[in-house]
Amino acid sequence: MIKQVIQGFLLIATVLLMSCGTTETKSEERPNILFIMSDDHAYQAISAYSDHLIKTPNIDRLAHEGMLFTNASVTNSICAPSRATILTGKHTHINGKIDNITPFDTTQVTFPQLFQEAGYQTAMFGKLHFGNNPKGVDDFMILPGQGSYINPRFITATGDTTITGYVTDIITDLTLDWLDKKRDPEKPFLMMYLHKAPHRSWWPSPEKFKEFLAKKYPEPETLFDDYENRGSAAKEAAMTISDEMILSYDNKVLPDAVDQAGIVDDPRNRPYFENNEYPRINAAQSAEYYPLLDSIAEDFKRNWPTMTDKERISWKYQRYMQDYLGCISSVDDNVGRVLDYLDEHGLAENTLVVYTSDQGFYLGEHGWFDKRFIYQESFKTPLLIRWPNKIEPGITNDELVQNLDFAQTFLEAAQIEAPADMQGQSIMPLLRGNMADWDRNSVYYHYYEYPGAHMVKRHYGIVTKKYKLANFYYDVDEWELYDLEADPSEMNNVYGDPEYATTVAELKEELNSLRVEYKDSPALDRKYIEQYENRRK
Numbered sequence: 253m254i255k256q257v258i259q260g261f262l263l264i265a266t267v268l269l270m271s272c273g274t275t276e277t278k279s280e281e282r283p284n285i286l287f288i289m290s291d292d293h294a295y296q297a298i299s300a301y302s303d304h305l306i307k308t309p310n311i312d313r314l315a316h317e318g319m320l321f322t323n324a325s326v327t328n329s330i331c332a333p334s335r336a337t338i339l340t341g342k343h344t345h346i347n348g349k350i351d352n353i354t355p356f357d358t359t360q361v362t363f364p365q366l367f368q369e370a371g372y373q374t375a376m377f378g379k380l381h382f383g384n385n386p387k388g389v390d391d392f393m394i395l396p397g398q399g400s401y402i403n404p405r406f407i408t409a410t411g412d413t414t415i416t417g418y419v420t421d422i423i424t425d426l427t428l429d430w431l432d433k434k435r436d437p438e439k440p441f442l443m444m445y446l447h448k449a450p451h452r453s454w455w456p457s458p459e460k461f462k463e464f465l466a467k468k469y470p471e472p473e474t475l476f477d478d479y480e481n482r483g484s485a486a487k488e489a490a491m492t493i494s495d496e497m498i499l500s501y502d503n504k505v506l507p508d509a510v511d512q513a514g515i516v517d518d519p520r521n522r523p524y525f526e527n528n529e530y531p532r533i534n535a536a537q538s539a540e541y542y543p544l545l546d547s548i549a550e551d552f553k554r555n556w557p558t559m560t561d562k563e564r565i566s567w568k569y570q571r572y573m574q575d576y577l578g579c580i581s582s583v584d585d586n587v588g589r590v591l592d593y594l595d596e597h598g599l600a601e602n603t604l605v606v607y608t609s610d611q612g613f614y615l616g617e618h619g620w621f622d623k624r625f626i627y628q629e630s631f632k633t634p635l636l637i638r639w640p641n642k643i644e645p646g647i648t649n650d651e652l653v654q655n656l657d658f659a660q661t662f663l664e665a666a667q668i669e670a671p672a673d674m675q676g677q678s679i680m681p682l683l684r685g686n687m688a689d690w691d692r693n694s695v696y697y698h699y700y701e702y703p704g705a706h707m708v709k710r711h712y713g714i715v716t717k718k719y720k721l722a723n724f725y726y727d728v729d730e731w732e733l734y735d736l737e738a739d740p741s742e743m744n745n746v747y748g749d750p751e752y753a754t755t756v757a758e759l760k761e762e763l764n765s766l767r768v769e770y771k772d773s774p775a776l777d778r779k780y781i782e783q784y785e786n787r788r789k
């Protein structure tokens with residue numbers, strides 16, 4: 253009797269243990285990863301961060317249903333280097349892709365390869381901007397270089413193809429088509445869904461062009477910055493709305509109208525016009541775009557000649573925002589299409605969805621467009637992550653995380669071992685809400701592409717939640733320190749202020765140790781300068 257009871261008990265215990273085991277395996281099922289990245293999408297233009305410019309209800313869903321990072325940043329604020337860092341989990345001085353021009357060494361391991369080897373189905377659609385095809389993806393269709401907004405050409409494994417339509421819609425169609433027809437339900441997937449928008453020259457779809465042309469935007473406080481109390485780098489950068497934003501190319505004023513205004517003499521207008529999206533527009537698209545372009549030309553001819561310099565900057569800023577935000581509105585609509593697809597196909601629950609950009613962007617702050625600087629708007633990047641049942645919804649996180657951390661984070665989520673030489677840190681503890689396992693106080697930054705487009709000087713630096721210290725070098729040797737709490741707009745370099753002497757000394761020490769930790773050095777700085785100078789010979 254007793255024996256029977258014990259046997260019965262053992263049987264029940266075994267069944268219970270086995271069922272626990274099954275639950276365990278099920279909850280540890282490897283998640284799908286949907287990595288959504290746009291190009292040059294400023295966090296200022298996502299309503300989950302601030303809704304003073306635009307409402308982005310679909311991207312915001314990821315914040316409401318997941319986690320919003322307010323201090324996410326990049327290690328080198330420019331397109332291809334950021335992508336190389338994301339793919340390799342290494343700083344650009346280590347992966348070698350220090351600027352947009354230097355080729356990417358494709359013998360390096362990228363995280364999609366590890367996913368593929370671990371049995372994931374992998375795909376990439378949209379902008380890669382590497383000059384070579386992606387590795388580790390079963391299927392891909394990528395834009396050549398920067399790609400085009402209208403009727404874009406794509407590179408595929410078997411040749412090129414041109415697709416009629418608007419790039420943001422097309423990249424989404426390709427992504428949804430793959431999920432629908434090629435996804436193997438037996439395997440988890442890694443999808444890299446990579447938008448070209450809202451990269452310069454900010455061409456919205458015809459509908460958004462029309463809709464946004466009617467809108468007016470608040471100006472940033474620093475739109476008329478005179479760069480006093482800063483170093484020479486801010487003064488010498490060629491990215492002002494006033495001088496570097498080209499009327500025909502960027503603001504879409506037809507070149508005849510620019511000529512007729514009689515007082516505008518920028519030799520870049522006509523060649524830029526001819527090399528832009530205009531020649532790609534087919535007859536049906538012309539019928540939609542040209543009435544709008546004509547109305548811009550009329551407004552320009554009527555008003556430009558009598559405007560003051562400041563009024564001209566304001567006029568260009570409005571045109572800039574209308575186009576830039578029109579592009580973002582399409583990105584948001586399309587992100588909504590993909591999130592709806594996940595919902596409708598029962599995929600939302602087991603998919604970790606990330607929305608980010610390859611870097612931030614200036615939306616008129618400091619009078620600028622473009623990026624590259626360690627200053628806030630380009631150093632920071634949007635980051636929103638949703639993973640139902642794993643991440644508590646609606647949480648805002650202000651820890652210092654970087655694009656350097658993405659590879660290790662995704663690998664940990666997928667239970668794949670990360671190579672020991674990756675330099676980031678998985679942010680899984682933060683996603684789980686486990687702050688005790690996170691101890692980073694500062695991050696490292698290094699920008700190289702100088703002399704080059706927009707003329708932002710080479711610099712490296714350290715950023716903490718309170719301070720930013722940077723050294724601009726190559727043709728200068730200048731230090732800048734910003735007190736981010738007292739001066740969040742970074743208008744006053746307090747490096748020479750005796751009150752900050754101790755802070756400077758401490759930050760320099762920490763910066764040096766970061767350089768050692770990440771294996772950066774004066775010798776490497778020189779190597780990359782020599783590499784640049786040899787290229788110019």
Ligand code: SGN
Nearest residue numbers: 292330331332352452453622705706
């Ligand atoms: C192009 C743009 C620049 C931009 C770089 C890099 N000029 O050269 O404004 O900074 O790309 O952008 S354009 O005349 O071609 O529009 S990145 O995002 O690819 O790094």
Ligand code: CA
Nearest residue numbers: 291292331610
């Ligand atoms: Ca970019």
